[in-house]
Amino acid sequence: MKIKVILGSLLILAAIVFGSISFMESNIEYGDFQTAISSNKKIQVKGEWVREMESDFDANSGKFTFYMKDDNGEVLRVIFDGAKPNNFELATSVVAKGKYENDCFHASEILTKCPSKYEGDTEAIKKSL
Amino acid sequence: MLGQALVLFAFISSLISGVSYYLNHKRGDIVNLNVARYSYHAAVISVMGFCSFLIYLILTHQFQYTYVWNYSSTDLPTPLLISTFYAGQEGSFSLWALYTAIIGVVLMGYASRRNYESSVMFVWNWILAFLLLMLIVKNPFENIWEAFPKEIIQTGPIPPTVTNFLWLDEVKGIWAQIPQEGRSLNPLLQNYWMVIHPQILFSGFTAMAIPFVFAIAGLLKRDYQGWVRIAKPWSVFAATALGTGIILGGYWAYETLGWGGYWGWDPVENSSLIPWLVCIGLIHTMMSQARSGAFVKTNFVLSILAYMLVLYSTFLTRSGVLGETSVHSFVDPGMYAYWLLLSVIFLFGGTGFYLLLSRMKEMPNVKIEHSIYSREFALFLGAYAICLSALFIVIGTSAPIITQILQGKSSAVDTSFYVKTTLPIGIAVSFLAGFGQLLWWKNSNKNKIIQGLILPLILSVLFTVVMVLIGVTEIQVLLFLFTAGFALFVNLIIGFQIFKGDPKYSGGALSHIGLAFLFLGFVSSEGFDRMETVSLERGKPLQVFSDYQLTYVGMKNVDAERYGFMVDVEHGKEKFTVMPVMHYSNYTQNVLRHPDVKNMYTKDFYIAPMSLEESDGKQESTISLLKGETKNLQGIQVKFIDYDFSNMDKTKMLEGGGFSIGAMLEIRSGEKVEQLMPLMKNDGGQVNYIPVKSTFADIELKINKLQPNREDPTKSRVELSFVLPNGNSQSVKLETLVVEASIKPLINLVWVGTITLLVGFIITIVRRSQETRLKSQV
Numbered sequence: 085m086k087i088k089v090i091l092g093s094l095l096i097l098a099a100i101v102f103g104s105i106s107f108m109e110s111n112i113e114y115g116d117f118q119t120a121i122s123s124n125k126k127i128q129v130k131g132e133w134v135r136e137m138e139s140d141f142d143a144n145s146g147k148f149t150f151y152m153k154d155d156n157g158e159v160l161r162v163i164f165d166g167a168k169p170n171n172f173e174l175a176t177s178v179v180a181k182g183k184y185e186n187d188c189f190h191a192s193e194i195l196t197k198c199p200s201k202y203e204g205d206t207e208a209i210k211k212s213l
Numbered sequence: 214m215l216g217q218a219l220v221l222f223a224f225i226s227s228l229i230s231g232v233s234y235y236l237n238h239k240r241g242d243i244v245n246l247n248v249a250r251y252s253y254h255a256a257v258i259s260v261m262g263f264c265s266f267l268i269y270l271i272l273t274h275q276f277q278y279t280y281v282w283n284y285s286s287t288d289l290p291t292p293l294l295i296s297t298f299y300a301g302q303e304g305s306f307s308l309w310a311l312y313t314a315i316i317g318v319v320l321m322g323y324a325s326r327r328n329y330e331s332s333v334m335f336v337w338n339w340i341l342a343f344l345l346l347m348l349i350v351k352n353p354f355e356n357i358w359e360a361f362p363k364e365i366i367q368t369g370p371i372p373p374t375v376t377n378f379l380w381l382d383e384v385k386g387i388w389a390q391i392p393q394e395g396r397s398l399n400p401l402l403q404n405y406w407m408v409i410h411p412q413i414l415f416s417g418f419t420a421m422a423i424p425f426v427f428a429i430a431g432l433l434k435r436d437y438q439g440w441v442r443i444a445k446p447w448s449v450f451a452a453t454a455l456g457t458g459i460i461l462g463g464y465w466a467y468e469t470l471g472w473g474g475y476w477g478w479d480p481v482e483n484s485s486l487i488p489w490l491v492c493i494g495l496i497h498t499m500m501s502q503a504r505s506g507a508f509v510k511t512n513f514v515l516s517i518l519a520y521m522l523v524l525y526s527t528f529l530t531r532s533g534v535l536g537e538t539s540v541h542s543f544v545d546p547g548m549y550a551y552w553l554l555l556s557v558i559f560l561f562g563g564t565g566f567y568l569l570l571s572r573m574k575e576m577p578n579v580k581i582e583h584s585i586y587s588r589e590f591a592l593f594l595g596a597y598a599i600c601l602s603a604l605f606i607v608i609g610t611s612a613p614i615i616t617q618i619l620q621g622k623s624s625a626v627d628t629s630f631y632v633k634t635t636l637p638i639g640i641a642v643s644f645l646a647g648f649g650q651l652l653w654w655k656n657s658n659k660n661k662i663i664q665g666l667i668l669p670l671i672l673s674v675l676f677t678v679v680m681v682l683i684g685v686t687e688i689q690v691l692l693f694l695f696t697a698g699f700a701l702f703v704n705l706i707i708g709f710q711i712f713k714g715d716p717k718y719s720g721g722a723l724s725h726i727g728l729a730f731l732f733l734g735f736v737s738s739e740g741f742d743r744m745e746t747v748s749l750e751r752g753k754p755l756q757v758f759s760d761y762q763l764t765y766v767g768m769k770n771v772d773a774e775r776y777g778f779m780v781d782v783e784h785g786k787e788k789f790t791v792m793p794v795m796h797y798s799n800y801t802q803n804v805l806r807h808p809d810v811k812n813m814y815t816k817d818f819y820i821a822p823m824s825l826e827e828s829d830g831k832q833e834s835t836i837s838l839l840k841g842e843t844k845n846l847q848g849i850q851v852k853f854i855d856y857d858f859s860n861m862d863k864t865k866m867l868e869g870g871g872f873s874i875g876a877m878l879e880i881r882s883g884e885k886v887e888q889l890m891p892l893m894k895n896d897g898g899q900v901n902y903i904p905v906k907s908t909f910a911d912i913e914l915k916i917n918k919l920q921p922n923r924e925d926p927t928k929s930r931v932e933l934s935f936v937l938p939n940g941n942s943q944s945v946k947l948e949t950l951v952v953e954a955s956i957k958p959l960i961n962l963v964w965v966g967t968i969t970l971l972v973g974f975i976i977t978i979v980r981r982s983q984e985t986r987l988k989s990q991v
Binding site: 087095099102103106107109110111112113114126128136138140141145146166167168172173181187208209210212213 | 276282357361364365377390391392393394395396585597601604605608609612616622623624625626627629630633634637745746747803823824895900918919920922924928951953
């Protein structure tokens with residue numbers, strides 16, 4: 085019985101340690117472009133798509149490039165490994181997860197925050213009358 | 214009025230039933246039992262009533278109801294129209310309540326035959342009442358003028374042009390205009406999966422309550438052993454239903470939504486996986502208890518936890534707390550619903566754990582003598598590992614909440630977290646799924662274990678060697694393949710022996726075979742998939758993955774809005790056509806992309822459309838030039854000298870006035886040289902690109918993109934588009950289809966594995982329920 089109790093406690097302890105380490109490692113914090121440039125870590129940057137500047141999907145490399153302004157107003161070129169995300173035009177804000185490399189922010193994932201379906205409702209209801 | 218009255222009536226009936234059942238449980242009064250049964254049935258009938266009423270409103274397009282207006286429209290085909298019943302929050306809670314009401318009727322009979330009716334149905338009624346309370350707070354029958362009083366309610370005479378109106382108060386002259394068309398169903402949901410998937414998932418969610426209810430009933434009745442045997446087949450049923458729902462969702466995402474894979478560790482996916490995992494763990498410890506009376510407390514804890522996690526998942530995905538950090542946009546259900554969900558978690562969990570703690574002392578401390586080489590111990594370790602993976606996934610999914618509390622700002626975890634944490638657990642689980650099958654209850658004969666180990670071990674070593682030869686190098690992945698192979702071989706051998714004896718008992722082995730297949734499928738399809746993004750010019754074959762040839766042959770209308778893009782694929786002697794689909798949706802104001810999958814025995818060829826680029830037929834091409842760089846365009850040299858910012862007045866710019874940026878170019882053809890400057894002109898936000906023509910060479914140049922680099926001007930770049938002479942203009946439109954092609958090796962293992970796993974469950978349900986029937990008759 086004793087062996088089992090010890091073994092059990094060890095297992096639980098190991099799980100807690102292992103879990104917390106993995107959590108710390110995988111936790112992608114929010115930051116701005118400045119932290120991205122200085123930290124060289126994968127972070128997520130929240131900002132806005134700068135519509136006036138060029139954005140383009142390069143069919144050969146399969147990369148979508150656009151300019152993004154973070155919450156501090158800094159603008160950086162973002163290269164996203166994939167096609168233009170769904171809802172990109174509608175997005176009120178954009179969250180890019182990635183790393184800063186060679187003058188650009190290389191995003192592996194982009195989340196678009198769209199106005200909730202309910203926000204535009206008054207317009208929608210007027211239209212459907 | 215009618216709808217909400219039925220909800221209210223159902224709620225009250227369910228409360229009466231719950232109270233009567235409780236009194237009956239306490240005092241055993243037969244009169245109360247009848248009251249309880251009648252009022253439960255009354256609740257069921259009114260739940261069925263308001264659900265049918267809601268479906269009726271949807272089918273008859275009664276847009277004066279906000280819910281109907283919000284999710285349906287007149288142009289949806291009937292199956293989809295019916296599915297809008299559960300497209301929104303209010304409706305999905307209605308579906309949940311409907312299933313709860315109906316399953317309760319079955320449960321009532323089942324529990325009654327096992328002398329568990331009053332305690333089980335008492336708790337069941339509270340669950341039903343909670344769901345109905347949710348529907349009182351979030352009313353699916355809200356009138357549209359309640360949601361939009363400003364826009365809809367009007368007073369005074371009705372203009373003769375308005376025919377779609379309803380009097381709210383004719384004496385005072387108050388009336389409301391009724392929408393003529395609804396907002397329809399999100400096009401992403403407009404496919405047959407929407408008809409099947411939520412139905413099965415919610416039946417699973419409903420069934421997950423059953424182990425919880427039996428556990429509480431067991432505590433109330435102070436029957437710490439008997440409840441497990443009765444609840445066991447239901448737990449397997451819950452795992453089957455929820456498991457089917459999860460995998461259908463995965464297949465939906467894979468085949469129709471074009472997420473590229475069947476699993477993305479998204480909160481919505483995780484939220485049903487978490488309770489499922491706990492339920493799987495629970496089934497294992499329940500088996501132990503039914504056999505030898507062990508794990509009395511563990512089973513109570515897991516049963517309570519499993520249902521709390523169902524509620525917690527609902528909270529995570531419905532309350533909007535993940536809003537900022539997930540791909541899904543979660544709609545905030547409002548304050549009341551938020552707090553109601555949260556308090557119900559605490560209420561149910563609190564009641565469960567309070568009862569457990571207060572009864573803990575009187576629980577029989579069954580003296581169990583089993584060694585480390587016993588099936589009980591292996592089952593315990595397995596259940597522990599499975600629940601641990603559930604815990605990690607809970608933590609990962611709740612990361613935004615955890616970091617919000619700890620750091621004051623929320624952040625999510627990378628999906629690598631889930632892989633990192635669940636892979637070692639997967640190794641342990643698959644090892645135990647094999648090793649545990651070789652063990653006997655209480656204690657095993659060591660020689661027998663070794664005998665049973667030899668063949669599977671040899672086979673899985675061989676299998677792993679083959680994997681190394683194929684090129685798998687990662688230690689953890691190899692270990693995972695080894696243990697998954699081990700689980701497969703052990704269970705195949707043992708399963709075959711059991712099957713020869715009595716097929717009824719082969720459920721367990723079959724489930725483990727399915728699990729092994731599933732694990733192997735994860736590695737092959739996710740770990741060894743190949744993916745490439747390619748641009749296919751119409752009619753021009755292109756080589757992909759070195760041995761596939763793709764040709765985009767043209768598009769055709771699938772229906773009014775959808776376009777299919779036909780791509781011929783050639784691979785050796787194999788030839789087939791795939792047709793991914795894109796359409797512009799007014800609803801989301803976006804292009805929706807649906808992939809196409811060519812399913813083969815050994816792999817899937819998966820093709821997702823990304824965009825269709827069209828050029829106007831002129832031979833327009835682009836070049837990109839670095840500052841100072843010269844490029845040769847059919848004998849014409851073009852050099853990019855520098856940008857010209859002289860017409861960029863900062864103050865003017867800030868006032869929103871016009872400005873222009875030029876790109877100074879040097880054109881050289883033979884002896885002749887000239888400087889040209891195409892412009893980018895911005896007139897208060899309106900951007901125009903002004904082309905220039907060379908005076909001596911037949912070329913027109915236009916700025917395509919400005920890429921100035923302020924920090925390092927030598928890295929400044931410009932992209933120009935140019936039209937060369939002799940372009941066979943007018944004629945053909947050039948189309949280029951951009952697609953993402955991928956090959957997923959042995960993905961069929963995932964589907965076969967899941968089906969095998971679930972069939973194993975079903976065999977187990979049948980046998981276990983037969984068992985309880987036999988025993989209760991004795």
